Amino acid sequence: MNDALDVALRLLVVFAVFLVLPLVIGQTEHKVMAHMQGRLGPMYAGGFHGWAQLVADGVKFAQKEDVVPAGADRRIFQLAPAVALLPYLLVLVAIPIGPGEGAVGEVVDAGLFFVLAVMGVGVLGSLMAGWASANKFSLLGGLRTAAQLLAYELPMLLTAASVAMAAGTVSLPGIVEAFEWWWLPWQIVGALVFFVAGLAELQRPPFDMPVADSEIIFGAYTEYTGLRFALFLLAEYAGIVVLCGLTTVLFLGGWHGPWGADGLGWVWTLLKTAILAFLVIWLRVSYPRLREDQLQKLAWTTLVPLALAQIALTGIVKVAIQ
Amino acid sequence: MPPIPGSGLAKGLAVTLRTMTRKTVTAQYPDVQPELPPRTRGVIGLFEENCTVCMLCARECPDWCIYIDSHKETVPAAAPGGRERSRNVLDRFAIDFALCMYCGICIEVCPFDALFWSPEFEYAETDIHELTHERDRLREWMWTVPAPPALDASAEEPKEIAAARKAAEKLATQQQTEAEAPKAEAPKAEAPKAEAPKAEAPKAEAPEAEAPKAEARKAEAPKTEPGEGKQ
Amino acid sequence: MTLAAAAPQGFLSPTGVEVAFVLVGLVTFAAAIVTVTTKQLVHAALWLVVALGGLAAEYLLLTAEFVAWVQVLIYVGSVVVLLLFGLMLTKAPIGRSPDADSGNRWAALTVAVAAAATLVWVVVDAFRTQWIDLDAPQGTTSVTGAMLFQHWVLPFEALSVLLLAALVGAIVLSRKSEEPSDERVRDAKAHARDDAEAAADKEQR
Numbered sequence: 001m002n003d004a005l006d007v008a009l010r011l012l013v014v015f016a017v018f019l020v021l022p023l024v025i026g027q028t029e030h031k032v033m034a035h036m037q038g039r040l041g042p043m044y045a046g047g048f049h050g051w052a053q054l055v056a057d058g059v060k061f062a063q064k065e066d067v068v069p070a071g072a073d074r075r076i077f078q079l080a081p082a083v084a085l086l087p088y089l090l091v092l093v094a095i096p097i098g099p100g101e102g103a104v105g106e107v108v109d110a111g112l113f114f115v116l117a118v119m120g121v122g123v124l125g126s127l128m129a130g131w132a133s134a135n136k137f138s139l140l141g142g143l144r145t146a147a148q149l150l151a152y153e154l155p156m157l158l159t160a161a162s163v164a165m166a167a168g169t170v171s172l173p174g175i176v177e178a179f180e181w182w183w184l185p186w187q188i189v190g191a192l193v194f195f196v197a198g199l200a201e202l203q204r205p206p207f208d209m210p211v212a213d214s215e216i217i218f219g220a221y222t223e224y225t226g227l228r229f230a231l232f233l234l235a236e237y238a239g240i241v242v243l244c245g246l247t248t249v250l251f252l253g254g255w256h257g258p259w260g261a262d263g264l265g266w267v268w269t270l271l272k273t274a275i276l277a278f279l280v281i282w283l284r285v286s287y288p289r290l291r292e293d294q295l296q297k298l299a300w301t302t303l304v305p306l307a308l309a310q311i312a313l314t315g316i317v318k319v320a321i322q
Numbered sequence: 323m324p325p326i327p328g329s330g331l332a333k334g335l336a337v338t339l340r341t342m343t344r345k346t347v348t349a350q351y352p353d354v355q356p357e358l359p360p361r362t363r364g365v366i367g368l369f370e371e372n373c374t375v376c377m378l379c380a381r382e383c384p385d386w387c388i389y390i391d392s393h394k395e396t397v398p399a400a401a402p403g404g405r406e407r408s409r410n411v412l413d414r415f416a417i418d419f420a421l422c423m424y425c426g427i428c429i430e431v432c433p434f435d436a437l438f439w440s441p442e443f444e445y446a447e448t449d450i451h452e453l454t455h456e457r458d459r460l461r462e463w464m465w466t467v468p469a470p471p472a473l474d475a476s477a478e479e480p481k482e483i484a485a486a487r488k489a490a491e492k493l494a495t496q497q498q499t500e501a502e503a504p505k506a507e508a509p510k511a512e513a514p515k516a517e518a519p520k521a522e523a524p525k526a527e528a529p530e531a532e533a534p535k536a537e538a539r540k541a542e543a544p545k546t547e548p549g550e551g552k553q
Numbered sequence: 554m555t556l557a558a559a560a561p562q563g564f565l566s567p568t569g570v571e572v573a574f575v576l577v578g579l580v581t582f583a584a585a586i587v588t589v590t591t592k593q594l595v596h597a598a599l600w601l602v603v604a605l606g607g608l609a610a611e612y613l614l615l616t617a618e619f620v621a622w623v624q625v626l627i628y629v630g631s632v633v634v635l636l637l638f639g640l641m642l643t644k645a646p647i648g649r650s651p652d653a654d655s656g657n658r659w660a661a662l663t664v665a666v667a668a669a670a671t672l673v674w675v676v677v678d679a680f681r682t683q684w685i686d687l688d689a690p691q692g693t694t695s696v697t698g699a700m701l702f703q704h705w706v707l708p709f710e711a712l713s714v715l716l717l718a719a720l721v722g723a724i725v726l727s728r729k730s731e732e733p734s735d736e737r738v739r740d741a742k743a744h745a746r747d748d749a750e751a752a753a754d755k756e757q758r
Contacts, residue, residue: 036338040348073647076599110694113622120630124602127637131595134647146638153631170619170694286334 010106011093018089022237023054029237029281030054036285057230064226071134072223080132081224081231084125087118088238095245096173098255098266111172112164115246116157119201122235123149126203126210129232130220141219144210144292148200151299152207156197158307159190162314163250176254183253186317190310191251193303195276198243200299202236204280206287209295244276245269252276360471362441363424365455367463368415372436375410379428379437387421388428389414389454415460419445420453438467570687574614581607589661592649598636605629617692 030053034041046052068074094108094115108114123145130142164170166187167178184191200207203219211219221232248254252272255265290298349356358364375392391414397407429437440463447453455463473480479487584603591597605628612621655661685691701709 032342035342035346038341038344038347040346040350043350071647073593073595076595108618110619110622113619113626113694117622117626117630120626120634123634124629124637127634127641128599131637131641132647139641143638143641146634146641149634150631150638157626282335282338286338287331 014093015089018092018238018241021241022234025240025277025281026054026233026237027051028277029284032278032281033285036282061226061230066226066228067223069134069223073132073134076128076132077223078228080125080129081228081235082125083128084122085231085235085238087122088235088242090118091115091242092238092245094172095242095249096176096254097245097269099173099177107171107173110170112160112170112175112250115172115242116160119239119242120149120153122239123201125232125235126220129224133220133223135223137216137218138220138222140216141210141222144216145203145220147292148203148207148210148295151296152197152200152303155193155299155303155307156201158304158311159194159197160250162190162307162311163187165311165314165318172249176249176256179253179256181253181256184251187251187310187314189306190314191247193307193310194251195243195247197299197303198247199280199283200295202239202243204236204240205284206290207295208289209292212289240277240280241273244273244280247276248272358441360468361439362443363426363439364441364443365419365439365445365463365466366417366422366429366460367438367440367467368417368457368460369436369438369464370412370415370457370461372434373412373415374434374436375412376433378431378433382427382431384425384427385421385423387418389416389418412457415457416454417460418454420450438464440464440466441468442466570614574611577607577610577614581611592651592654593647594640594643594645594650595637595647598633598640601636602629602633605633612692615692616687617697619694619697620692 031041031049042050042053044050045056068077091114093106094111096107126145127142130138130140130145133139163175166183167175169175169178203210211221216222221229224232248269254272255268257265257268375390377390380386380388380390390412392410392412394408395411397409399406426439429439442463445453445455581604584600584607588597588600588604591600605624609621609624609629612618612624
């Protein structure tokens with residue numbers, strides 16, 4: 001009974017994090033983006049500097065009519081948002097935020113593979129949405145999503161493999177346990193490649209070709225309204241949380257900090273995640289969108305070779321150390 | 323020297339970060355009133371005491387948005403044996419701001435200074451018919467017309483003040499000559515003296531115009547303008 | 554593998570894991586059948602996701618965690634995405650495609666049954682009535698890695714070379730000046746990517 005309670009409690013906490021953190025990041029994006037453009041952003045909802053803007057947005061989305069286009073493949077169309085969103089919830093379960101059993105939803109033996117595998121599944125949601133909408137813009141968005149996933153999954157996996165080689169384990173808590181500060185310069189190329197590839201997989205600007213609003217409206221999500229649309233947006237922001245958390249765990253040493261206070265490891269993890277999330281927003285504001293061919297070129301001619309070089313470096317250093 | 327690869331990317335990031343630390347330019351309009359320039363064209367006010375129903379404004383209006391009705395009245399002769407005069411009396415003066423294009427021609431063309439620009443702009447209506455402001459509403463806008471801006475330091479003296487000053491100086495010289503004359507006429511000289519400060523009045527108002535505050539405007543408008551109207 | 558064959562285990566009082574195994578197996582089987590019989594092409598691809606996911610679940614139930622996640626990563630995350638990508642390039646309609654049936658139904662069925670029979674026979678012949686105790690995890694990453702690189706190094710490397718050959722072949726095909734046909738080039742490229750990923754994945758171990 002105690003075990004069941006423990007599991008329930010952990011899942012509840014993970015679910016709460018899953019609901020709250022994406023909204024926090026979304027709100028931060030509203031405000032940071034506004035100030036970076038010399039604006040104020042939302043100011044009214046909730047009273048103090050529009051802190052409740054996303055809550056208000058959620059209420060608005062919930063009130064909207066849920067429209068399914070006449071020509072659409074109804075069931076797949078309706079299923080797609082769930083397929084897009086759920087994987088991120090699952091991934092969040094496996095990300096450790098502090099040392100010990102207590103700070104992770106569920107210890108997964110091959111955690112690294114679990115996380116990358118499940119994140120890849122999330123893209124299926126976009127593909128289903130793109131195909132089932134019976135809309136040419138959606139279809140184009142789906143095609144671009146698929147092409148982007150195929151291109152960027154490889155460097156992401158390779159750099160993750162580099163970290164796994166360095167740590168000698170594929171368990172996420174194990175990787176953080178093994179972390180030393182000098183891994184930072186050692187794995188810096190891998191970290192950059194991983195982060196960039198992750199951004200591309202989330203279709204965040206400047207890699208947002210699949211949802212390029214000036215060309216294909218909103219890509220695969222064009223036909224969606226109301227709550228289902230909100231779920232897709234939530235999936236994007238949950239994806240940011242997952243990507244930043246994962247980069248923190250793999251490359252930035254998770255709960256290790258320069259003046260590590262015992263028991264405060266989770267603060268370090270959250271802090272690093274928050275800084276990375278800020279970086280995601282910052283990149284969105286600063287850079288224009290990459291063209292489709294530039295996107296593919298970046299992945300295949302820059303990121304993949306860099307990732308392979310990182311693996312080679314990791315291997316050499318690893319052998320030299322032993 | 324060729325630029326360092328990636329320096330452009332770094333510059334982009336720097337620009338956005340710098341902007342973030344600066345003050346925003348957002349105008350929080352309903353909460354904070356905008357700082358309008360002095361000659362803002364918000365709404366047109368009618369100073370109907372000055373209007374002679376010459377119809378110039380209505381005729382020049384490119385949009386035909388000014389409606390004027392009037393009738394003639396005869397004024398009995400001022401002096402016995404004189405001729406009766408007739409004058410126009412304004413019955414209706416309306417501007418349809420749904421048609422108005424804010425060109426300001428009516429204000430320019432008015433020979434008697436009966437129309438003025440006011441910076442007020444918050445008169446949106448839910449019914450288009452209510453955008454036709456009738457005479458009383460146009461008269462109300464007059465209270466919001468700012469005082470004219472102060473003259474340039476080296477500018478020529480305004481005509482009114484110059485005339486008043488000349489009159490005052492004339493009086494002063496007259497008084498001096500009279501003072502040299504027997505003092506029995508002193509009480510007579512007192513009366514013109516009393517008028518002198520009145521003539522100076524416009525001068526005193528000038529500094530006030532330099533800082534045109536809404537409050538000052540409102541207080542000032544009724545005091546000065548009706549006086550002018552009687553002249 | 555540690556085999557605890559000492560105590561003969563009965564089949565009449567199945568544990569929860571065994572029941573789950575059979576149920577997931579049935580779902581996987583049904584999904585696989587729908588995949589090959591449905592007339593809606595994209596639905597077939599999505600049912601394939603269910604079938605492959607079911608397989609991953611079976612691996613999980615057998616405590617082969619690593620294999621399960623790799624299954625999801627490679628097949629669901631990449632191969633199906635590739636399939637859908639290919640389908641989106643075609644004129645596959647929403648709804649039924651009248652010409653989705655190839656007419657080789659019986660030949661395909663024969664091949665499928667033969668392949669299944671072979672596999673089942675191999676498994677039955679290899680293990681007979683041995684009982685593998687799952688309480689001690691049998692398929693963790695370290696165990697799988699040790700097995701792969703101690704006992705099965707040669708086949709592993711042979712497979713890698715095969716995939717590399719496919720990769721090179723695909724590049725050669727797609728570089729030809731007289732283009733074969735668009736579809737073949739695309740297929741070749743698709744396979745190349747697929748193989749590259751599979752190879753990369755293998756390298757990680």
